[in-house]
Amino acid sequence: MTTAPGGAPGRPEPAVPAHPLRTIRDIRDSLPADQARHFDAELADTELEALPEMLSRWVRLATDGFEEFLLSRPFEGLEFGARSYDDDQAGDQ
DSSP states (O other): OOBOTTSOBOOOOOSSOOOSOOSHHHHHHTSOHHHHHHHHHHHHHOOGGGHHHHHHHHHHHHTSOHHHHHHHSTTTTOOSSOOTTHHHHHHHO
16 A cells, blocks of 8 residues: 555556446447447346446457457458469369
């Protein structure tokens, strides 16, 4: 515990910085529109006792970095639309 000037005990400083998503609005605003609708529906139906677990799950979804990963390497080395048997059929004709 730290001591405030004047000798009174102060609040301890957190060793780990606070998570950037601090409110339900922060969580919702970090989600794409289609996921935000699912978040709203689940939030409306979640019982109070289950709320911390539900919010924690959505925070992990909102900050897992998967979307950024996909956008950083958009399908490198993949050819869409081609089928492995297209070449075989072309030789038969």
